[in-house]
Amino acid sequence: MDPINIFEYERCAQEKLPREQYDFIVGGATDEITIRRTREIWDSILLRPRMLEDVSKIDITTTVLGMQMRTPIMIDPAGDHARAHFLAESATAKAAAAEGLLMFVSSAARLTLEQIAEAASGPKVFQQYLYRDPELSLEFANRATEAGYSAICITVDSKVKPKRERNIRNKYVSVSPPNYDGIKLKPYSWNFSPDAPAGLNDIRDPGATWEHLDWFVKSTPLPVVLKGIMTAEDAILAVQHGASGIIVSNHGGRQLDTTYSTIEVLPEIVDAVNDGCEVYIDGGIRRGSDVVKALALGARAVLIGRPVFWGLAVNGEEGVRDVVRILVEELEMTMAMCGKSKLADLKRDMLGWGSPLERILDNP
Numbered sequence: 001m002d003p004i005n006i007f008e009y010e011r012c013a014q015e016k017l018p019r020e021q022y023d024f025i026v027g028g029a030t031d032e033i034t035i036r037r038t039r040e041i042w043d044s045i046l047l048r049p050r051m052l053e054d055v056s057k058i059d060i061t062t063t064v065l066g067m068q069m070r071t072p073i074m075i076d077p078a079g080d081h082a083r084a085h086f087l088a089e090s091a092t093a094k095a096a097a098a099e100g101l102l103m104f105v106s107s108a109a110r111l112t113l114e115q116i117a118e119a120a121s122g123p124k125v126f127q128q129y130l131y132r133d134p135e136l137s138l139e140f141a142n143r144a145t146e147a148g149y150s151a152i153c154i155t156v157d158s159k160v161k162p163k164r165e166r167n168i169r170n171k172y173v174s175v176s177p178p179n180y181d182g183i184k185l186k187p188y189s190w191n192f193s194p195d196a197p198a199g200l201n202d203i204r205d206p207g208a209t210w211e212h213l214d215w216f217v218k219s220t221p222l223p224v225v226l227k228g229i230m231t232a233e234d235a236i237l238a239v240q241h242g243a244s245g246i247i248v249s250n251h252g253g254r255q256l257d258t259t260y261s262t263i264e265v266l267p268e269i270v271d272a273v274n275d276g277c278e279v280y281i282d283g284g285i286r287r288g289s290d291v292v293k294a295l296a297l298g299a300r301a302v303l304i305g306r307p308v309f310w311g312l313a314v315n316g317e318e319g320v321r322d323v324v325r326i327l328v329e330e331l332e333m334t335m336a337m338c339g340k341s342k343l344a345d346l347k348r349d350m351l352g353w354g355s356p357l358e359r360i361l362d363n364p
């Protein structure tokens, strides 16, 4: 089968990948309630198309952190792309550069951040954590600055290890990411699944606070994006503590289960931030119409995580490019049919929730 949408890409990838790799990528924390809820909510948001607008030209260009972008779609940071293709992040980086996408590079990549920078010259953001050893936090930021990365993304929802039951069942073991080579790891101390290299979770600082972030923001010349914000309260703190951008994310349902889906909390976060920094969103984005809904609710851009693995598994660099092209085509088509020719036209009034009949028939 030649996949024609992201769901078909997932099915083709599932056929190609060893069971434990597919499970690692697709899975989430405990009961995976957030993952199921996420698609339900995207599908429940409805479009209110407008007619007789000039849609002869659709413009989906935008800026992210001042960088000119061809599309409002970006690549999420995700560890070890070699899970899906032997060329790993070098294939992803080439695809991102060719399609004009900003790539967030995970500290848990299969290649070093320098190797990924060399693989393709497109714009990149380096994703890391706040570590117990502040020297390590800075060392990564400095290496990324040196290698030409445009920003640092600090993932704030992963201070402690999640319980991913598929991985426990499969006795899944990750490969140690080369970015951490030479760093002395403390012995592994959690009882949950062995799905991260021994000790890697231990070097993240469970005691990290907003004050640590203040120190980090002051210590790096690059703009800092926070990934994993799910409440208006934290969004306000993020702005106050110097974030240039936030990613509304629940880590694809892989950390804390039974959270809201990200699109549900996006509007309150956008309102709270009040243009204090840029707001992006990820989680379950599989259709161009999802991108339209996210932007209409105030996101500046979206990120995709698992679809990148599906593209890689099916056809390497070309597979990732195809995944992106499918989303871009669907995005442009949805905008045109909604009567919108540019991203700034995507506003809340183009969305609906529940049946209009409810309002009418409940109040006859």
Ligand SMILES: Cc1cc2nc3c(=O)[nH]c(=O)nc-3n(C[C@H](O)[C@H](O)[C@H](O)COP(=O)(O)O)c2cc1C
Binding pocket: 024, 025, 026, 076, 077, 078, 079, 106, 107, 108, 127, 155, 227, 249, 250, 251, 252, 254, 282, 283, 284, 285, 303, 304, 305, 306, 307
């Ligand atoms: C296999 C896999 C590995 C991931 N590794 C990381 C990571 O290293 N750092 C991080 O911040 N997020 C990581 N994530 C989370 C993604 O960045 C993202 O939040 C999530 O996948 C978005 O949802 P989506 O997959 O439904 O698009 C990972 C996700 C997957 C599927």
